[in-house]
Amino acid sequence: xxxxxxFYERWLSVGGENWCEKAPDTVKDINHYLGIVEKLEEMGVKxxxxxxxxxxxxxRPLTYDTKSKAKQKAISxxxxxxxxxxxxxxxxxxxxxVQHQQVKKIVWDAQAEVQAEDGxxxxxxxxxxxxxxxxxxxxxxxxxxxxxxxxxxxKKRENANRHLYLQNAIEESAEGILICCxxxxxxxxxxxxxxxxxxxxxAIKIAYEQHQExxxxxxxxRAT
Numbered sequence: 001x002x003x004x005x006x007f008y009e010r011w012l013s014v015g016g017e018n019w020c021e022k023a024p025d026t027v028k029d030i031n032h033y034l035g036i037v038e039k040l041e042e043m044g045v046k047x048x049x050x051x052x053x054x055x056x057x058x059x060r061p062l063t064y065d066t067k068s069k070a071k072q073k074a075i076s077x078x079x080x081x082x083x084x085x086x087x088x089x090x091x092x093x094x095x096x097x098v099q100h101q102q103v104k105k106i107v108w109d110a111q112a113e114v115q116a117e118d119g120x121x122x123x124x125x126x127x128x129x130x131x132x133x134x135x136x137x138x139x140x141x142x143x144x145x146x147x148x149x150x151x152x153x154x155k156k157r158e159n160a161n162r163h164l165y166l167q168n169a170i171e172e173s174a175e176g177i178l179i180c181c182x183x184x185x186x187x188x189x190x191x192x193x194x195x196x197x198x199x200x201x202x203a204i205k206i207a208y209e210q211h212q213e214x215x216x217x218x219x220x221x222r223a224t
Contacts, residue, residue, distance in 0.1 A: 003056060008033075045086060054078065054097065054098050070107070070114040074109075156210050159211070
């Protein structure tokens with residue numbers, strides 16, 4: 001379940017009191033997450049940024065019982081990524097959330113780095129079965145991306161992402177960072193795909209919807 005920032009703000013305001021009668025394991029997960037939020041805040045990431053750009057689920061690998069040195073490295077890397085999103089938020093743009101899979105890799109990389117620094121030859125320690133599960137999940141994901149459906153997903157995802165760059169350019173224009181025609185000075189609202197006489201604002205919406213369709217299709221196949 002994805003909890004909103006208002007939930008966490010209320011949870012903190014009442015001192016962690018279980019006012020909504022969550023199960024004990026859920027309370028533990030919430031408090032672990034808020035512990036990470038606090039550490040990130042010490043590194044310059046505002047709570048509001050973490051709540052919208054790093055979900056409780058995505059942050060979960062940071063709560064694993066890893067070596068403290070590796071954990072600190074991993075949290076520092078996540079903080080660096082969140083600071084970039086914090087800058088986007090402060091400029092009025094939507095952040096790109098850090099994903100669970102990305103955080104898992106950050107944790108693994110930090111453990112491997114610490115292992116190398118300590119001159120150890122054994123595999124970095126993960127909770128039992130976690131590394132095998134991560135490796136199997138990653139290999140399966142890579143294989144799926146090689147299928148026609150996977151290639152369609154990549155194409156739609158990348159098209160949606162690149163249209164998002166255009167959206168940011170238009171939003172920046174509205175804030176006075178002007179992007180205009182170098183010949184006549186016309187504003188970004190005049191941008192369009194000439195092949196279909198499609199305004200960029202409409203193209204952004206269509207590209208996003210097409211991406212969501214393939215995401216939903218892939219999610220449905222996983223469920224079955």
